[in-house]
Amino acid sequence: MSAVANDAIATAVLAQFPAVQQKHADNGRAFLLVPKGDLVAVAHFLRTQKSLRFDALMDLTAYDLLKYPSTPPSDDIAVVYLLFSYQHRHKVTLKVLAPRAECEVATVSGEWPAALYFEREVFDLFGVRFPGHPSLRRIMTPDDWQGHPLRKDYLYPDSYHGVAHLRDGQHFEGSPPRGGDTP
Amino acid sequence: MTTDERPGNRADEQVHMAAVDEFLAWGKEHSLFYLLFATACCGIELMQAGGPRYDVDRLGMIPRATPRQADLMIVAGTITHKMAGRVRTLWEQMTEPRWVVSMGSCANSGGPFSKWSYSVLNGIDKYVPVDIYIPGCPPRPEALIDGVMALRERVKRYRTVGERDRTPYIVAGPEAPFGGHCKVPDFTAKKPDGGGGGSA
Numbered sequence: 154m155s156a157v158a159n160d161a162i163a164t165a166v167l168a169q170f171p172a173v174q175q176k177h178a179d180n181g182r183a184f185l186l187v188p189k190g191d192l193v194a195v196a197h198f199l200r201t202q203k204s205l206r207f208d209a210l211m212d213l214t215a216y217d218l219l220k221y222p223s224t225p226p227s228d229d230i231a232v233v234y235l236l237f238s239y240q241h242r243h244k245v246t247l248k249v250l251a252p253r254a255e256c257e258v259a260t261v262s263g264e265w266p267a268a269l270y271f272e273r274e275v276f277d278l279f280g281v282r283f284p285g286h287p288s289l290r291r292i293m294t295p296d297d298w299q300g301h302p303l304r305k306d307y308l309y310p311d312s313y314h315g316v317a318h319l320r321d322g323q324h325f326e327g328s329p330p331r332g333g334d335t336p
Numbered sequence: 337m338t339t340d341e342r343p344g345n346r347a348d349e350q351v352h353m354a355a356v357d358e359f360l361a362w363g364k365e366h367s368l369f370y371l372l373f374a375t376a377c378c379g380i381e382l383m384q385a386g387g388p389r390y391d392v393d394r395l396g397m398i399p400r401a402t403p404r405q406a407d408l409m410i411v412a413g414t415i416t417h418k419m420a421g422r423v424r425t426l427w428e429q430m431t432e433p434r435w436v437v438s439m440g441s442c443a444n445s446g447g448p449f450s451k452w453s454y455s456v457l458n459g460i461d462k463y464v465p466v467d468i469y470i471p472g473c474p475p476r477p478e479a480l481i482d483g484v485m486a487l488r489e490r491v492k493r494y495r496t497v498g499e500r501d502r503t504p505y506i507v508a509g510p511e512a513p514f515g516g517h518c519k520v521p522d523f524t525a526k527k528p529d530g531g532g533g534g535s536a
């Protein structure tokens with residue numbers, strides 16, 4: 154899609170929500186940085202506004218900013234929403250920063266039911282909680298798994314249900330640290 | 337040569353005299369029904385072995401969709417900690433005598449995931465007893481058939497009463513008749529230079 158259309162989307166959103174910022178990623182792609190509190194309102198606006206009509210949530214994912222070469226250094230978890238409009242054939246990317254300590258972002262499953270599974274995945278792997286989600290359970294790892302594996306400070310388990318992860322005497326040089334028994 | 341003299345038609349090949357147990361073992365050997373079960377890329381090679389080119393059906397191996405009808409479980413693919421309990425359940429549902437073939441590096445030892453993964457189990461033999469190990473990533477269907485032939489030898493020796501042969505057998509491992517080229521790694525040995533195998 155063309156940059157003009159992207160700017161038009163940003164202009165429409167910024168007119169309604171002045172706290173939203175338009176940013177550019179390293180590769181030049183534009184995205185909207187949405188404050189946590191505005192997310193559901195912005196999502197509703199994007200979905201219902203006639204000229205925007207973002208009727209599809211293509212993806213909802215996250216990444217960990219810890220050890221990421223960003224300025225200023227941050228340890229937030231960024232939750233990313235990729236939206237697409239089947240009617241207008243345009244896309245937009247939203248990002249929300251969730252602080253590591255109190256990792257909560259309101260659910261958008263009220264706008265796009267597709268978010269239900271995505272949010273479970275992000276919760277499972279990054280530990281972001283989505284208040285308002287009807288059933289926020291783990292989806293990939295077992296229900297009794299400890300920790301959130303895609304966080305960069307995740308400590309690998311050395312056993313699960315009493316079964317050791319490595320084989321007897323197995324030893325790898327330079328492998329990630331293991332510890333913290335997963336019960 | 338009359339019809340009766342052709343190989344396979346002679347009287348001593350048609351009539352079998354055996355003790356019941358031996359006869360049952362003979363039957364089991366020629367009808368190893370395997371569980372239709374695969375978890376990762378090794379499963380593709382397993383399907384290939386069942387396809388027309390390799391056609392394990394001719395060895396009497398017919399896939400069964402339920403563990404209750406299967407004699408043989410071929411663990412083909414990566415087993416995660418989450419999956420391992422399910423594999424154990426499937427194995428428990430199989431009736432005795434049951435055999436397990438671990439196919440591929442993942443099922444043997446975690447394979448390419450053994451070092452960097454948090455979720456992959458390093459070897460299904462931590463959950464179920466394995467009779468035959470087939471190395472390779474993935475093993476070719478020939479290797480799988482080699483493993484099945486080794487298993488058939490074991491099934492032939494199986495008796496309802498008495499000790500069961502539980503020695504692990506590695507296809508192309510040190511003691512294999514056609515192999516010996518597949519070394520079993522000594523995990524306890526540390527490299528003298530302290531360098532890690534492939535670590536960044």
Ligand code: SF4
Pocket residue numbers: 376377378379412413414439440441442443447448472473474475
């Ligand atoms: S051993 Fe290799 S081919 Fe087989 S499941 Fe593992 S990664 Fe895939």
